[in-house]
Amino acid sequence: MPFALYLLGLAVFAQGTSEFMLAGLVPDIARDLGVSVPTAGTLTSAFAVGMVVGAPAAALLGRRRPSRQSLLVFLAVFLTAHVVGALTSDFSVLLATRVVAALANAGFLAVGLTAATGMVAPDAKGRATAVLLGGTTLACVAGVPAGAVLGQLLGWRSAFWAVALVSAPALVAIARSVPRGPAAGGPVPGAGTELRALRRPGLLSVLALAALVNGATFCTFIYLAPLVTEVCGLGPGWVPGVLALFGAGAFAGVTAAGRLADRGAGPVLPLAGAALLAGWTALALAAGRPGMAVTLVPVLGLLAFGVGSTLVTRVLYEAAADAPSLGGAFATSALNVGAALGPVLGGAALDGGLGHRSPVWVSALLVAGAGLVARCRPRRPEQPV
Structure with a gap:
C-alpha cells in the first residue's frame, strides 16, 4: 500500500475521534457554556447531519480539482473549525463549528475514498478502503477514550485542541505525499452522468445495506x-x-x-451477515451474563465493521464505472445515514421503556431488514444508465 494512504488514515483517525468524542464531553460543555445537556447534545446531531449532507455536496464542488488540493482544503477547514471551537465561549459559535467540521470531514472522506482506490491497482481497492476506515476504528479504540480522559483532566477544550494537533502533521504530510492527479484517477464524466448512477437498483440496494448495517452498529x-x-x-x-x-x-x-473484498466477497458476505444477525440476537439474550456478553462484544465489532467495510468496497466497485468521483460520496452518505439513524432508533426504544437491552434488539432488527434488502437485490450489477 502507498505510504500516502496511511497519512490519509491518520487524518481520518483525527476526524473519527472528533465525531465520537462528544459522547463523554457533553455534560462539561453544557455546564461551561450555560446550556442544558439536551441542548449540548445537539452538537452530535449537527455533526451527523453535516456528514450526510456534506459528502455529496463537497464531492460535487471538488470533483474536477486535484485530489491533493481538495484534501488539503477540507483538512485545513476541519482543523480551523476545531481551533475556533476550542476558543469560543458562545454555544451558537461552537454549534456552527461542528457543522463546518462535519462538512469538511465528509468532503475529506468522500474524496479520500476515491483517491485511495485511485492510488492502487483495481484488485486492491478493498485493502485501500480498509486503510482509511481503519482510522475510524482506531479512533474508537484509542482516540475517543483519550479524548474523554483529556476532557476529565484538562477540560473539554483540550480534546478539541488535541484533534487539531493530530490533524496538523497530517496536513503537512498530505501536501508532500499525496499525488497531484484528480481523485478519480482519470477523465471525470459530467455531474449528471455520475448522479444518474443513483438510478441503478443494484447500487441503491448496496447503499441501503451499508446504511442499515452501520445503523445497527451505532445503535448498540x-x-x-x-x-x-x-x-x-x-x-x-x-x-x-x-x-x-x-x-x-x-x-x-x-x-x-479489505483483503476478502479484493478476492471476491460474494460467497462470504451473506454468511457474515447471518452471523452478525445471530450475534446481535445472542448479545440481547445473554447481556445479563457478563462473561458471555464481554466475549461477544469484540466478535460483534469484527463482524459489524467487517460487513460494513465490505459493503463500502462494493459501492466503490459498482459506482466506479460511471461515478468515479462521487462513489466515495455515495458510500460516505450511506454510512452516516446509518450512524445518525441507529442511535435515534435505539434512543426511542429506551425512551419507550423497553429497557437497556432494547437497542441491541433494534440492531438485530436492522440487520434482519438488511437481509431482506439483500434477498431482493439484483444478482448482477446493471449496466450504467
Whole structure:
C-alpha cells in the first residue's frame, strides 16, 4: 500500500475521534457554556447531519480539482473549525463549528475514498478502503477514550485542541505525499452522468445495506455503556475496556474485510451477515451474563465493521464505472445515514421503556431488514444508465 494512504488514515483517525468524542464531553460543555445537556447534545446531531449532507455536496464542488488540493482544503477547514471551537465561549459559535467540521470531514472522506482506490491497482481497492476506515476504528479504540480522559483532566477544550494537533502533521504530510492527479484517477464524466448512477437498483440496494448495517452498529455502540453497567451488572470502570474490545474487533474486521473484498466477497458476505444477525440476537439474550456478553462484544465489532467495510468496497466497485468521483460520496452518505439513524432508533426504544437491552434488539432488527434488502437485490450489477 502507498505510504500516502496511511497519512490519509491518520487524518481520518483525527476526524473519527472528533465525531465520537462528544459522547463523554457533553455534560462539561453544557455546564461551561450555560446550556442544558439536551441542548449540548445537539452538537452530535449537527455533526451527523453535516456528514450526510456534506459528502455529496463537497464531492460535487471538488470533483474536477486535484485530489491533493481538495484534501488539503477540507483538512485545513476541519482543523480551523476545531481551533475556533476550542476558543469560543458562545454555544451558537461552537454549534456552527461542528457543522463546518462535519462538512469538511465528509468532503475529506468522500474524496479520500476515491483517491485511495485511485492510488492502487483495481484488485486492491478493498485493502485501500480498509486503510482509511481503519482510522475510524482506531479512533474508537484509542482516540475517543483519550479524548474523554483529556476532557476529565484538562477540560473539554483540550480534546478539541488535541484533534487539531493530530490533524496538523497530517496536513503537512498530505501536501508532500499525496499525488497531484484528480481523485478519480482519470477523465471525470459530467455531474449528471455520475448522479444518474443513483438510478441503478443494484447500487441503491448496496447503499441501503451499508446504511442499515452501520445503523445497527451505532445503535448498540452508542448505548453500550448503560448495557454494561445496568444489564451486565459491571462497574463503570469496565466501560472503557469493553469499548476498547469492540474497537479492537472492529479494526480486525476492517483489515480482514479489505483483503476478502479484493478476492471476491460474494460467497462470504451473506454468511457474515447471518452471523452478525445471530450475534446481535445472542448479545440481547445473554447481556445479563457478563462473561458471555464481554466475549461477544469484540466478535460483534469484527463482524459489524467487517460487513460494513465490505459493503463500502462494493459501492466503490459498482459506482466506479460511471461515478468515479462521487462513489466515495455515495458510500460516505450511506454510512452516516446509518450512524445518525441507529442511535435515534435505539434512543426511542429506551425512551419507550423497553429497557437497556432494547437497542441491541433494534440492531438485530436492522440487520434482519438488511437481509431482506439483500434477498431482493439484483444478482448482477446493471449496466450504467
